[in-house]
Amino acid sequence: MTSFYSVKDDLLNAELIEGIKVGKHEVQHAYFKGRRKLNQMVWLYFMTFSKFHTFTFMNYALLTSKSKLPDVKTTIFTTVGTLARKHNAIDLSQGFPNFDADPKLLSLVTDAMESGHNQYAPMPGYLGLREVISEKIETLHNHRYNPENEITVTVGATQAIYTAITAFIGLGDEVIVIKPAYDCYEPAIALNGGKAIYVQLNAPDYTIDWSDFKEKISNRTKMVIINTPHNPSGKILSKQDMLMLQELLKPTNSILLSDEVYEHIIFDGETHHSASRFKDLAERSFICASFGKTFHVTGWKIGYCAAPAELMNEFRKVHQFAVFCVDHPVQRALAMYLKNTAHYLELNNFYQQKRDFFLNGIKASRFKFTPSQGTYFQLLDYTDITMENDESLGKRLIVDHRLASIPISSFNIKNRNDHMLRFCFAKKQDTLEKAIEILCSF
Ligand SMILES: Cc1ncc(COP(=O)(O)O)c(C=O)c1O
Numbered sequence: 001m002t003s004f005y006s007v008k009d010d011l012l013n014a015e016l017i018e019g020i021k022v023g024k025h026e027v028q029h030a031y032f033k034g035r036r037k038l039n040q041m042v043w044l045y046f047m048t049f050s051k052f053h054t055f056t057f058m059n060y061a062l063l064t065s066k067s068k069l070p071d072v073k074t075t076i077f078t079t080v081g082t083l084a085r086k087h088n089a090i091d092l093s094q095g096f097p098n099f100d101a102d103p104k105l106l107s108l109v110t111d112a113m114e115s116g117h118n119q120y121a122p123m124p125g126y127l128g129l130r131e132v133i134s135e136k137i138e139t140l141h142n143h144r145y146n147p148e149n150e151i152t153v154t155v156g157a158t159q160a161i162y163t164a165i166t167a168f169i170g171l172g173d174e175v176i177v178i179k180p181a182y183d184c185y186e187p188a189i190a191l192n193g194g195k196a197i198y199v200q201l202n203a204p205d206y207t208i209d210w211s212d213f214k215e216k217i218s219n220r221t222k223m224v225i226i227n228t229p230h231n232p233s234g235k236i237l238s239k240q241d242m243l244m245l246q247e248l249l250k251p252t253n254s255i256l257l258s259d260e261v262y263e264h265i266i267f268d269g270e271t272h273h274s275a276s277r278f279k280d281l282a283e284r285s286f287i288c289a290s291f292g293k294t295f296h297v298t299g300w301k302i303g304y305c306a307a308p309a310e311l312m313n314e315f316r317k318v319h320q321f322a323v324f325c326v327d328h329p330v331q332r333a334l335a336m337y338l339k340n341t342a343h344y345l346e347l348n349n350f351y352q353q354k355r356d357f358f359l360n361g362i363k364a365s366r367f368k369f370t371p372s373q374g375t376y377f378q379l380l381d382y383t384d385i386t387m388e389n390d391e392s393l394g395k396r397l398i399v400d401h402r403l404a405s406i407p408i409s410s411f412n413i414k415n416r417n418d419h420m421l422r423f424c425f426a427k428k429q430d431t432l433e434k435a436i437e438i439l440c441s442f
Pocket residue numbers: 095155156157158159182227231259261289290291292293298301302303
């Protein structure tokens with residue numbers, strides 16, 4: 001049996017075959033090494049959700065796995081990113097900064113490593129970090145989570161979301177997903193046997209149709225997922241929206257999963273209406289957050305989840321066997337860094353300047369926009385230029401003009417085309433200047 005490490009090396013030399021059929025069984029991604037011939041011994045490596053498995057086969061009949069996610073294709077981020085690199089395009093597609101984090105934070109991590117915090121952290125996270133998270137939420141939203149049993153440090157918000165869904169969603173449970181939606185919710189629901197029930201935001205202003213939402217709620221609704229500030233629209237849920245949500249969920253047993261990864265990127269003096277601010281919502285909510293987004297360190301994959309003790313207890317049962325714990329020295333560093341509230345409170349202003357620079361720059365272009373209310377994304381409406389679909393325009397922008405963005409139809413129900421492209425403005429000044437030049441000449 002080949003070891004895990006040599007499998008990874010072997011994969012570099014192996015041949016990738018997508019969507020092959022073996023008898024009546026389908027395999028999404030298969031890697032063959034050696035000659036591909038029936039009844040001949042081959043090494044077959046295939047990749048599942050996050051692990052590589054190695055098998056020796058006498059023939060393909062042993063391959064019995066049916067994809068658990070048959071509809072999941074290569075994500076739009078990978079497709080666009082690959083095309084952008086091929087054409088050496090300015091990349092405003094993916095949601096991460098192209099500038100570095102505060103050197104103070106980096107040296108705090110080095111200090112933590114040099115001080116010997118290099119072994120496992122406690123399962124729910126370093127207590128010092130959970131304490132400052134608790135203080136932060138209490139100060140900002142007037143709701144106290146007990147750091148002992150109501151806050152868990154996670155591998156980014158993605159793991160918090162996956163874990164909360166896994167802890168509660170089972171076969172046939174319905175989960176309301178508001179579209180366009182960030183792409184990690186639906187696979188997690190499907191892997192747990194649940195069913196996504198969609199509510200489509202209105203275009204072009206991306207408001208919620210609350211009567212549609214109300215119709216979709218039933219006694220099968222185990223969970224509702226919201227995201228504010230919202231990726232990709234840049235909209236925030238207002239206080240009225242949150243009160244409406246609270247009222248509609250009151251007679252139900254539904255859990256609320258509130259994805260608040262852009263909690264500290266809110267513009268024009270608006271307020272982030274966290275679910276934790278609303279007593280009846282807080283009692284049923286998981287609040288998922290990301291230090292990656294807040295401190296320009298998306299590659300560190302570290303975030304947290306806050307929920308009432310009873311919900312968190314179930315969450316931790318999954319967490320401890322999925323990851324057990326999270327990067328220890330980084331937790332130590334964040335605990336110190338978070339003590340200075342300016343490190344996150346100044347983020348609104350920092351990103352507002354970038355948003356305004358970008359929008360002022362493209363005023364003279366033929367793109368139309370409503371300024372983003374939060375996140376580091378801006379949607380641009382191109383209906384004054386063309387009525388082609390967003391994927392085709394997005395591709396043309398990359399290939400012919402060397403600028404990459406994300407077509408948002410892939411996040412809508414039935415790929416509804418809103419004639420909008422999403423641009424990420426978490427970029428250095430000169431990157432934004434180059435993008436502005438291209439957009440103005442388009
Ligand atoms: C809305 C939303 N939720 C969750 C995530 C994932 O956050 P993390 O990188 O902390 O896992 C992202 C990342 O782009 C996001 O945009």
